[in-house]
Amino acid sequence: xxxxxxxxxxxIALHLEKLLAQRHDAPVGIVRNPDHEPDLTAAGAETxxxxxxxxxxxxxxxxxxxxxxxxxxxxxxxxxxxGRKDTVDRGAAVLFxxxxxxxxxxxxxxxxxxxxxxxxxxxxxxxxxAYLRAKRAAEEDLKARDLDWTILRPGRLxxxxxxxxxxxxxxxxxxxxxxxxVAAVLLALLDTPATAGRTLELVxxxxxxxxxxxxx
Numbered sequence: 001x002x003x004x005x006x007x008x009x010x011x012i013a014l015h016l017e018k019l020l021a022q023r024h025d026a027p028v029g030i031v032r033n034p035d036h037e038p039d040l041t042a043a044g045a046e047t048x049x050x051x052x053x054x055x056x057x058x059x060x061x062x063x064x065x066x067x068x069x070x071x072x073x074x075x076x077x078x079x080x081x082x083g084r085k086d087t088v089d090r091g092a093a094v095l096f097x098x099x100x101x102x103x104x105x106x107x108x109x110x111x112x113x114x115x116x117x118x119x120x121x122x123x124x125x126x127x128x129x130a131y132l133r134a135k136r137a138a139e140e141d142l143k144a145r146d147l148d149w150t151i152l153r154p155g156r157l158x159x160x161x162x163x164x165x166x167x168x169x170x171x172x173x174x175x176x177x178x179x180x181x182v183a184a185v186l187l188a189l190l191d192t193p194a195t196a197g198r199t200l201e202l203v204x205x206x207x208x209x210x211x212x213x214x215x216x
Contacts (some may be wrong), residue, residue, distance in 0.1 A: 002026040003190060004067045004105075006052060006096045007074025008045065009036040011159070012111065015183030016071065017045040030063060030074075052092035053084075060099035069107035069190055070100045072138075082130035089134035094141050101147065107196070109189055111182070112139055112153040114174055114201050139199065148196035150189050154182045155203040167205025168212040175203035185209055 003020055005013045008029020020027040021044025028046045031037065037047045048063040052074060064070060074096075076088040093110060100108050112135050119132035142149050155177045162180030185202055188209050189195055200216060207215070 001068045001190065002028065002066055003069045003071060004028045004030065004048075004064050005045075005071045005073055006030045006092065007072070008040055008047065009033070010073050010075065011179045012157075012182050012186070013071075013073045014039065014043050015180050016073070016186050017043040019183060019187045021045065028063070028067070030060075052095055053087050055095070057095060057098045057102055060095055061102035064099050064103035064105050067103065067105045069109065070096065070105050071186060071190075072096050072108070072110045073186075075111075076131075080127075082127055085127065085130040085134045089131060090137045090141075093138035097142055097145055097147065097149075101145065106148045107190070107193065108142070108145075108147045108149045109186060110138065110142055110149065110151050111186070112151050112199075114153045114155045114172070114203075116153060143199075148193065150195045150197070151199040152182070152185065152189065153199065153201045155201070157182070163204065164208060165204060165206055166209055166212050167203050167207065168200050168209075168216055170198075170200065170216075172201040172203045172205075177203050181209075185213075188213055 007013050009031045017027040029040045030048045030050050032051045034049050040047045072093050076084040116135040119136050155175045158176050158178050160178045162178045
């Protein structure tokens with residue numbers, strides 16, 4: 001399986017690339033900074049250097065040619081302002097989905113945020129609210145597309161070692177989840193086409209990933 005991952009140098013993406021490479025699939029990571037290419041190579045991934053904030057749909061579609069699936073795992077990251085939350089967490093997601101359709105890649109998995117539907121709740125820091133609005137807009141855009149999409153909304157991300165024990169449901173409540181486990185669930189979603197058209201929340205839990213997915 002050839003899987004093109006936007007945000008290929010992110011921590012979740014690097015875990016996913018390793019998992020794909022370990023089972024002899026073909027991960028391809030899109031990165032903005034060419035200095036990040038060695039990290040992807042070490043994970044077993046091919047690299048494509050593209051800035052999704054500046055690229056056009058044709059350039060991104062070229063990177064997606066021949067792919068079996070696309071995974072959007074990019075984000076503006078900590079320290080970025082409201083403007084980049086929109087241009088990356090929303091704009092780059094929309095561009096990547098446009099490009100997937102242009103390239104004929106139907107399977108599309110998007111990493112969202114567990115509280116994307118609470119962007120307008122009072123009390124949010126303005127930058128965090130902008131992040132949630134961007135994630136919500138990206139989800140709404142994707143849901144309107146003729147793609148076999150799945151949206152995965154992880155809880156609070158940690159760098160703890162993965163346990164392989166999770167809870168996956170349409171609503172889970174807010175809790176933590178190791179990035180390593182998010183990557184493992186993304187891998188399982190790639191192998192579970194029946195999850196197309198679903199928006200799923202993910203936190204740590206008691207079930208194995210296979211059992212959790214079998215229950216949704």
